[in-house]
Amino acid sequence: MPVETYEKLGSFYLGKTVPMDGQGQPPELVLYDSKDLTTHAVIIGMTGSGKTGLGVALLEEALIDKIPVIAIDPKGDITNLALTFPGLQAEDLKPWVNPQEALAKGKTVEAYAADEARKWTDGLAQWGQNPERIARLKAAAELTIYTPGSSAGASVSLLRRFNAPPAAVIDDPDLFSERIETTTSSLMALLDLEADPLSSREHILVANIFSHTWREGQGLDLAGLIQAIQNPPFERVGIMDLDSFYPAKDRFALAMRINNLLAAPGFSAWLEGTPLSIPDLLHTPTGQPRASVFTISHLSDAQRMFFVSMLLNELLGWMRTQSGTTSLRAILYMDEVFGYFPPVSNPPSKTPLLRLLKQARAFGLGVVLATQNPVDLDYRGLSNTGTWLIGRLQTERDQMRVMDGLQGGALGGKMDAGRLKPILAGLESRTFLLHNVHEDGPVVFKSRWALSYLRGPLTRDQIKQLAPPSDDDALAATPGPAVSADTVRAAATHQAAPSVPPDIPVYFIKGSGAGQNGTYVPHVFGQMAIYYSSAKYQVDLARSVALAAPLEDGPVPLDWDAATALSADADTLEMEPMSGVGFGDLPAIALKPTAYRKWQKDLTRWTKANHPVTLLRCKPLKLTSTPEESEGEFRSRMALALHEQRDLAVEKLRRKYASRFQTLKNRLLTAEQAIAREAEQAKARQVDTVISFGTAILGAFLGRKTVSARSTSRVGTAMKSAGRMQKEKMDVARAKERAEAIGQQMAELEIRLQEDIEKLEMQFDPENETLEEIRIAPKLSDISVELFGLAWLPYRKTEQGRFLPDWSGAG
Ligand SMILES: Nc1ncnc2c1ncn2[C@@H]1O[C@H](COP(=O)(O)OP(=O)(O)O)[C@@H](O)[C@H]1O
Ligand SMILES: [Mg+2]
Structure with missing residues (x-):
């Protein structure tokens, strides 16, 4: 199937099927419906199993579909999303190849870059992707690599100000207290204070200060926090008098500790840069989607935890201000989630992550987590995850754990342990078992070749080269x-x-x-x-x-x-x-x-x-911006509305073709069984070889999708009628003729579907559509x-x- 076809469908091309249980079906495209990602995904596999490669491919698909991405990159591999070279020339790759690898292979950097360029060109071709697709990816979104606490990439100021969360958070008592706890705990960790939220007075005091200030709608910078610790805006903590709870002299010591943090060399990097604002991380001012990659490999554990918790908090607060949707609005990807979402302990990142997994679906925010080991993840998170991508696992115990998880719920009887076990044990690198609750059954596939050049973590200097020129000069000139x-x-x-x-x-x-x-x-x-x-x-x-x-x-x-x-x-x-x-x-x-x-x-x-007050109006969508909404935010809302329309149209198409396809498939099955019986070779699976003939789109588009309860019950009836047919006699020649005729009908159906997909046209480009301005003047x-x-x-x-x-x- 040409790439343009599935791109129109909002389907993510993840790879191609590989035979399960050693059956010889030809490979089919594995297309993943973007909106299925609103129920989140986990990628589990040992080091080298291809998790990051798959994650990168998934993010590429999302960006091509204009879905913005926020990626947390603990190891530095996701920065590779910036390495997109439509020309794929040795010259393009030369600055980016790993010189150590060249050395290890006994090659000059030039020669190695040429090898890599060839490898990538061939790899992409094998996976049916042309260099134009790289150009499309590059043009689709604006990519920024952020390096919190460092000036190598773009900087974010995390500690300049603890802004009050939006009203939607303050008004929800649970959410508000979680926000206070998470912020306080991660700050305590950054200060190297092992503070127990329930018994440590440092924690309780700071939490009370946040609570008090935020409730007034005010933000707090570190200087303000230092002041507030010395002179809190309240006189009692619980029922206790402030000075007996935490004497002024001791409070001064805590204030000093924060002050020392401020004075530490290199700390200014935490204060400079743009504030963490989720709308700005997701879209440019003109509404173009962005990929915001946060590389944190250079940070200490406490700093990483602090950053991740703050980002998750912001995301959660932003999410609560968004309208509901059934389409995918944005993706949060986290490569290597180890330590942030453990089953037993309770680091500050855990509460917001669990909240996101439980609630983000309604707002169209898809969370994708990658990790090496199933025990890295809290089971409550897993049970809220609709897509599992299981790669090669290190030990049999890990395989057993994943199997338990899949059996006990996720897979719900769709595949028995006896079949699953050898499949999991036999997974090679870059092959994954895909389980998606929105599909009939699991499938094993190999991940497609990544469009981005996967060189591994970028060096500091390389990140610097990628950073856009700073706009300080522009500011001074205004x-x-x-x-x-x-x-x-x-x-x-x-x-x-x-x-x-x-x-x-x-x-x-x-x-x-x-x-x-x-x-x-x-x-x-x-x-x-x-x-x-x-x-x-x-x-x-x-x-x-x-x-x-x-x-x-x-x-x-x-x-x-x-x-x-x-x-x-x-x-x-x-x-x-x-x-x-x-x-x-x-x-x-x-x-x-x-x-x-x-x-x-x-x-x-x-x-x-x-x-x-100026509002923007998009006539074709009958949408008007709100006074609080920036143009970029409004355009991103338009994009979402178009995605919603597209997803509905795709759903309609699927319904239109599903029953017809199913009927033909069943007839074919019947005919095939007759052939098999007559020819006395019980190869029930032979049917697939005929189906695959000229039906690539039908197969990939409808193949595994649970379209409706009706189509499954039809399979049941067809099976029964097939059984009845078995009692009848039919000669092989006639049965074969019949099978071929059905195959022909399927091929025709495929052509009709292809034509219908061609007609699925985005009405316009939400980034460049001219908008009407509506001015609302106040009355005198x-x-x-x-x-x-x-x-x-x-x-x-x-x-x-x-x-x-x-x-x-x-x-
Ligand atoms: N989709 C892909 N396209 C091309 N190469 C890939 C892909 N996935 C993995 N690889 C190759 O396999 C190596 C290991 O995969 P990686 O995704 O880094 O594994 P993991 O994240 O599980 O440790 C990568 O460095 C890359 O060379
Ligand atoms: Mg990895």
Whole structure:
């Protein structure tokens, strides 16, 4: 089957079947329905069994289908997803081949790269994949390798701030307390404090601080945590007085410990970089899917645990804010889950992982875990996993354990131990037993060749080469809000704030604190509560907006078009100026209260005209974005809607063809049995050789799928009628003719199916579709000005004599 066909179906091409029990069926494609992954998967196999290769192939399929991926990569192998070379030339591979391997083979790096390039070209060809498919994979998604706690790859700031979880988490008492426990435990581990959640006072104090702060909707950075430990925002812990529970002197010691962590060399890497934001890890700002690979092999055990727990927590919180779906929305892949989800102990990563396995299905988040040994996994996790991919196992005991698991539930009588045992014992590397609850029975297959070049863990320098150029320079180049030449010239002429009449409120906008070469420039400031509503688009929204427009000494002293948006946060405003900062000239009009009344009116009118809430609308899907949703998030929601439509269409196709295919298959079986009986060779399986003739798609698309209870009961009746037929006589020639005629009908059915699949067209590309903008302006009566007056905004003079904004959040 051409690759384009199954790609249209949202089917993941995992490999090809290999004969089970030594029967000689020809290989069939193993296609895996993407939406089956919403019930999660485990890949179990010893080192070298091909788990990572299979995992990489699965992720490649997902990315080609535009499903975003977050991968946790404890060993560094998943970074290989970045090694996609459509040309597959020796030159392409040369920087990436392992020089030690070349040496071991007695070859130059050049020669070895040429060997590897050939190996990959041949491997892909053997698996029916062309280099264009590599190009498609490369173009489908944006890949980023993150190296938490290191600057080799992209960095994530994990410790800069412990953000409050979303309301959906805070409002769920169990989930909220789990979040607090996980965060606290992983932080304690990072501090090297063996803290028992129930008896350690360190743990209890920090958990209480998180609980208290988050409940108020506030985040907490490490400095804030250090402060809160010394001066907790509560006076009692349980019923005990704080100081008897944990005396101030001892609390100081704990605060010091965190401070020492902050001061440790290399620690800054934990503070820099982008915050862990799941929507940003899944999609680019324009809605393109992303593959975010987190390589953590360079970290200590405690650091890894900390990172993994924090990521899982974020994922869990994000998930709870998503709408339900039956399609696959995103994948969390974890290569080598050993230690993070053990059956007995209770590391911080375990609770969130178990939660994900139990609940992620409803939100379309598929979790895929790979591990060497079945005992690495808590059985509650396994029982929530719909797909098992069992590779070669090291010991007979491991095989027995997997068999027990499969027999006791998962496989539910679909295959008996007597048959299963030799199959498991005989698995070679890259061959896997696939058990999928959504399919009739298990199948053994060999994983397809990976599109990415599997070289093993990348070195630090190689990861650096892959990292996109840092955008620090771009940031520095962006000009701040404009201040006119007049304002600048007039700046810094006064030591103290010019006095104004008492009925004009005066505010000072908080500066970055530098104070050097600082100047306050006069502005008119207004802070408003704006209410937006639209019954048509179901908008019902309150927003705080703060604006400041510079005061000019000219014919138009104030122009709201030149206003700067400030954070409408109580922290931004101060009643007293910073010391050591000069003041610019204040135009005379700024001393007249009547002018402020006019400016305030202007502001409300200006706001009505210029401060709408903008929604995006996708007409063909009849979908509208929400005010909180970014364009990228909305486009990813569009992509999900298209996937849902596609999955429904595929399901319909399957239903349309299943019964017809089943009927023909049964007739063929009957005919085959007649032939066999007449020819007195009881090779019941011969039937498969005929079926496979010209029916590759039917077989792969419908073969093992449990379509409906009806189709299975039909098999039953067909079997019975086959039995009846056995009593009748039929000559071999006629039976063969008949079988061939049925085979012909099947081939025709296959062609019709192929045509129907061709018609399954994505309506449009969700990343590039033009969207309509809907502006919802507030009514004048829905804009209430809460603060209004004169505001001094701090600027800083650069060495080039330019004035740049110096308030926090500026630029
Ligand atoms: N799908 C695949 N395509 C090409 N080579 C593969 C594939 N799977 C495994 N291999 C080869 O087999 C080796 C071992 O497989 P790997 O997936 O790393 O095993 P595991 O993760 O179970 O230890 C890899 O280094 C690679 O050379
Ligand atoms: Mg591996």
